[in-house]
Amino acid sequence: MKKISVITVNFNQPLVTEALLASIAKTNTYTNLEIIVVDNGSKTNEISRWKSSYPDVTYIRSEANLGFAGGNNLGVKAATGDYFFLVNNDTEFTEGLVQTLVDALDKNPEIGIISPKIKYFQFPDTLQYIGFTPMDYYTCRNKCLGQFEKDNGQYDHITAPTGFCHGAAMMLRKEAVEKAGPMTENFFLYYEEMDWNEHIKRAGYQAWVCTDALIYHKESVSVGQGSSLKEYFMNRNRILFIRRNAPLHKAIVFYAYFMLLVVPRNVLNYIKQKNYNFISMLFKAIWWNITQSKNSKKLGYPI
Structure with missing residues (x-):
């Protein structure tokens, strides 16, 4: 056994x-x-x-x-x-x-x-x-x-x-x-x-x-629905996943898709929902991926 x-x-x-x-x-x-x-x-x-x-x-x-x-x-x-x-x-x-x-x-x-x-x-x-x-x-x-x-x-x-x-x-x-x-x-x-x-x-x-x-x-007990913590890491790690796993030509298409479609859509949704602090979380998530290597141990979020 x-x-x-x-x-x-x-x-x-x-x-x-x-x-x-x-x-x-x-x-x-x-x-x-x-x-x-x-x-x-x-x-x-x-x-x-x-x-x-x-x-x-x-x-x-x-x-x-x-x-x-x-x-x-x-x-x-x-x-x-x-x-x-x-x-x-x-x-x-x-x-x-x-x-x-x-x-x-x-x-x-x-x-x-x-x-x-x-x-x-x-x-x-x-x-x-x-x-x-x-x-x-x-x-x-x-x-x-x-x-x-x-x-x-x-x-x-x-x-x-x-x-x-x-x-x-x-x-x-x-x-x-x-x-x-x-x-x-x-x-x-x-x-x-x-x-x-x-x-x-x-x-x-x-x-x-x-x-x-x-x-x-029991879904989302640990973080909670709609938290700034969740918003930051979901966006940061979505990009990081692509950086670590996608072929280069697909990654390039993803970056364009994310910046031109996902970012404007998310910002509009944050404003409609009055989650204004989520806007800064989104851009912190993007900035982390611009400034850090894909193996960086810096989280970019105050835990």
């Missing part, structure tokens, strides 16, 4: 993380499992309290907020499993989740990374993810398949390649991570898992989805 390392990152959300741990304890029947919680620079250190309720969990404390990639990389470094199951702390497990994903990886050695079906926790009959289309590098856009549809079983029993796995829940083969390397930490937040997907595929593996495995996701 393969050993599975479940890795999750907490940032100032102890109750959300506890709900995840409770859901694992309630639903999981996979016996060869280690659980790793990375506390990613939270204001208060809840580890001693968590240990009293969940003593078998491995806890790692970072005094600094290392972002989604950095926090998960800490967990991966400590993991001893054959497969790594990275899950957002704002997810909750269901019965058979781990075993179903393990079975898919065991049967298909070409899989380097796989995600389950994801449904919205607040709307448990509504799908969030059953796969992604490939990335259009001219616009840095792709489509999340199934999103907002009612789950009537129309996507059941699909285990197949997909454009990208979803960062909220992705199980990886240890060998794929060793070949592709860790997540790139200068993304900090957003697009880092898509960049990782690309590097795993370049290492000779495939990204798959398995819709017979299910996890629930």
